[in-house]
Amino acid sequence: METVVSMEVNEEAKVEDGIAKETGSEPVSLKHISDPDPDPEPDPVVYKLVRVDGEGRLVPATDEEVLVVEDLLEDEKPEHCAAECEQPIECIKTEGCSLQKNHVQSSEGISSVQLDAAVDLGKKIIQPEEIPCQMASASAGNSISQPMSAVGCPGSEGGLVENWSSRTDLATTGKPDFSKLKGEICLDNLTVKELQETFRATFGRETFVKDKRWLKRRISMGLTNSCDFSTTAFMIKDNEVLKKDKKENRKKSAVYKDLVVGVASETAGSPTNGLNRLADSNPNFDDRKTESLLLEHDSVREDPSLEQRTAKRVRKPTKRYIEEMSEEESRGSSGRLVSVVKSFEHSQSCSKACTMPVQNVRLAGRPMVTRQDSLGGSGVQVPYVSRVRKGRPRENFMPFMIAAASENDNHHLERKEVELEKYVELKRMDSFEDNSDDNMGSVPASSGGMRRKHHRPWSLTEVVKLVEGVARYGAGRWSEIKRLAFASYSYRTSVDLKDKWRNLLRASFSQLPAEKGMHNARKHASIPIPAPILLRVRELAEMQAQVPANFSSSKFTGQSGGSDRSVHETRSGYL
DNA sequence: TTTAGGG
DNA sequence: CCCTAAA
Structure with a gap:
């Protein structure tokens, strides 16, 4: 024995x-x-x-x-x-x-x-x-x-x-x-x-x-x-x-x-x-x-x-889970995250094993998310999505090798630790003011992430920035906008911006009129974008001739007045 | 690499 | 978000 x-x-x-x-x-x-x-x-x-x-x-x-x-x-x-x-x-x-x-x-x-x-x-x-x-x-x-x-x-x-x-x-x-x-x-x-x-x-x-x-x-x-x-x-x-x-x-x-x-x-x-x-x-x-x-x-x-x-007995979060946590932690913007963090805290204070969790996180968390190595889906039980992106050979991510892997990128260790420190604070950070996630995405995925990128809900501030960026630099100049307006949001790539803009556009042109019918659709999917913003999006789209025919079709006749005014403001403001 | 679009 | 074709 x-x-x-x-x-x-x-x-x-x-x-x-x-x-x-x-x-x-x-x-x-x-x-x-x-x-x-x-x-x-x-x-x-x-x-x-x-x-x-x-x-x-x-x-x-x-x-x-x-x-x-x-x-x-x-x-x-x-x-x-x-x-x-x-x-x-x-x-x-x-x-x-x-x-x-x-x-x-x-x-x-x-x-x-x-x-x-x-x-x-x-x-x-x-x-x-x-x-x-x-x-x-x-x-x-x-x-x-x-x-x-x-x-x-x-x-x-x-x-x-x-x-x-x-x-x-x-x-x-x-x-x-x-x-x-x-x-x-x-x-x-x-x-x-x-x-x-x-x-x-x-x-x-x-x-x-x-x-x-x-x-x-x-x-x-x-x-x-x-x-x-x-x-x-x-x-x-x-x-x-x-x-x-x-x-x-x-x-x-x-x-x-x-x-x-x-x-x-x-x-x-x-x-x-x-x-x-x-x-x-x-x-x-x-x-x-x-x-x-x-x-x-x-x-x-x-x-x-x-x-x-x-x-x-409650199952202890797996390393992978922790890993994900740590990732989320740095972005601090999802309710789930918050709760998780809390539980973490709880366990810490309860068991005082603070170091352990921390260590784990530190190690496991190493894998940073870049556009290329993203996390699978909503982080549900996906063992690990092996998504090898072209042009970027990645070591396979072995859950049980986290430690080893993490050692490879010592460079980011400190950063991680810093993030960890932020950990506690973040838990109570406002979920939609995600300024905290800045500079943190472009970590060389040396840790062998290759997971799908976490879904990072666009925060209001991000949307606003995007809109402003579009207004300033014009839709389509995503890389520019990315570079200038989203410098701090490293996890948003120009493609992301583009996609988001597309969505905003769609939303801006379909929301107001469809408000009723859209009900069942799913409004809660993501943070409802404030009408004003959508409005502006539409204005921008119009003035930049981005309005897809199908969208511009009928609705928004009654909005034109306000639109115009806004447009002008926008123009004067940014041009 | 960056854009534009489809998925 | 991801993937790709184009540019």
């Missing part, structure tokens, strides 16, 4: 044996991850991705595994969000808890998925909101001196950490009955009383809190926070937690079932860390499939309710 677990390794923990931090014995990779902050303050939490081999030993995960897991991770997020850390699929994290204490930090446990957290290796304590919060509450509950009713979220890590230490102590001395923990996943089914018991088992002390949710959270967090691979002595197998003699198992560490996510590909090979010992003892790297199978299996049989949850 192999599982991938993410270990949250506290730097301090690594040196628990007395090795001073300064010894430089810490793996570079880790350092890189966890040391962006000179702050002596404890708690550089680092997540490492490891795999549990059949014997319960941990081995560093390979890059491939990391990738795999990342995927899973992605999949979990939404659920995580919805289920509020109570997923069927558990994520076990370990971490060195106490820094000042060199003695055994033996608290371990299972945690509900904190996938997100795992993602953010770059930061010390990442997701500001929930995790810290939970941690805080968990720790608060652990320190004897603290009133456990304190569920508040102390925004500071300091107190938090301290609490951890004490908690750790407790855990060590309290000898919690972990057998009770096996069903962490089933917490939901437990009664308050049971939860309280579990709580006691977990933290070694009583609780009088009756809030189920609180308890559950507490418990899961407590378990989560207390994992320590390097010192753990538990094994969890087939839904059971087996306790082993700590002393004899110093090296063995725990086996956690189910999947856990983490993202430190550097894990493999980093020396001087508890993990390595494990790795050494068991360099087994095969059987990757088993992992997922197991995973599924476990999650399914864990608990019926879990199953349901699984079913309910």
